[in-house]
Amino acid sequence: MDATCKPIASYGVEPGLRFALLLDGKGGCRQLDMAQARAWRPGDGVLWLHLERDHPAAAEWVESRGGFDPLVAEALLEEESRPRVEPVEDGLLIILRGVCATAPEEIEEKPADIDLVPLHLWVDGDRVVTLRDKGHYVTALRDINKALLIGKGPNHTGDLLAMIGDKLVRDLEPVLDAMDEEVDELDDMIFQGEAGEVRERLKLLRRRAVQLRRYLAPQRDALNRIEHDDAPWLNQRDKLRLREVIDKLLRFIEYLDAIRDRTSILHDDLSTVIGERIARNSNRLAALTVLLLPPSVVGGLFGMNVGGIPGVNDTSAFLMIVVLVTIASVGSLLLLKRINWL
Secondary structure, three states: OOOOOOOOOOOOOOOOEEEEEEEOOOOOEEEEOHHHHHOOOHHHOEEEEEEEOOOHHHHHHHHHHOOOOHHHHHHHOOOOOOOEEEEEOOEEEEEEEEEOOOOOOOOOOOOOOOOEEEEEEEEOOOEEEEEEOOOOOOHHHHHHHHHHHOOOOOOOHHHHHHHHHHHHHHOHHHHHHHHHHHHHHHHHHHOOOOHHHHHHHHHHHHHHHHHHHHHHHHHHHHHHHHHOOOOOOOOHHHHHHHHHHHHHHHHHHHHHHHHHHHHHHHHHHHHHHHHHHHHHHHHHHHHHHHHHHHHHHHHHHHOOOOOOOOOOOOOOHHHHHHHHHHHHHHHHHHHHHHOOOO
């Protein structure tokens, strides 16, 4: 069998099927259509079947033609689920989470929020079945597909599972780097007087950090359980690779915790800056009130419509009042500066 293979069907052209590949054990594959995948038998080689979980045709195959235990079939088609691993006879039911990207053929605006979408897997010694929703796009699986098509992919099911875990974790790194850069940017913006924008972005950033942390911790536990499973199709090289993936994921979780702590510090800094700004503006308003107090008092006294107001018939009285008010205002200003109010 050739190391490379040419597709016999377009990607995702059949209802519910993203692709079906028959591994040749040398890093290459042969692509199958759905009819050939249904005719597959364990002796034919390792089958990798990638389906759309929310498509009726895929659901019908899982429930009726996949040969799964009813509980396994139900779990594979479950809509919402956290990362976990369940051994069933000689296979593993695995649910992981991966970063949802925008498919290159889809012309749409990339979402601002981070979405970790579920990837349901069934893995045994003869086949790997993966399911994800039709509207989701996980680059890890397409990258492995491309590697198989050029003869540089996994050789067996354990190798394929380890590579899926590795690439799912790999896709997290640019997300965390972007979040770290955003924290640095927000740190600079806080002291540049852009509190309104910082507050909104900081809220979204903290929400993303909490969302990622919510799924990455159980994903680490799931991968750790796979690494310690005694399945015969998981060799030592596969377990070693999974251990490296777990260590990388642990570093990412610590990195995420650091980002979350930094956002908390930024929130405190933002509150301090806003508080100082409010206090400074209050001081300015109070100082302005003090400076305007002398002319307000004098204006109020001389503006009363009663008899006996001095200087009514004196032409120089107004000038004298202006001078006195000016002296009083200047004196108030000097007093405020002396007590460090301004």
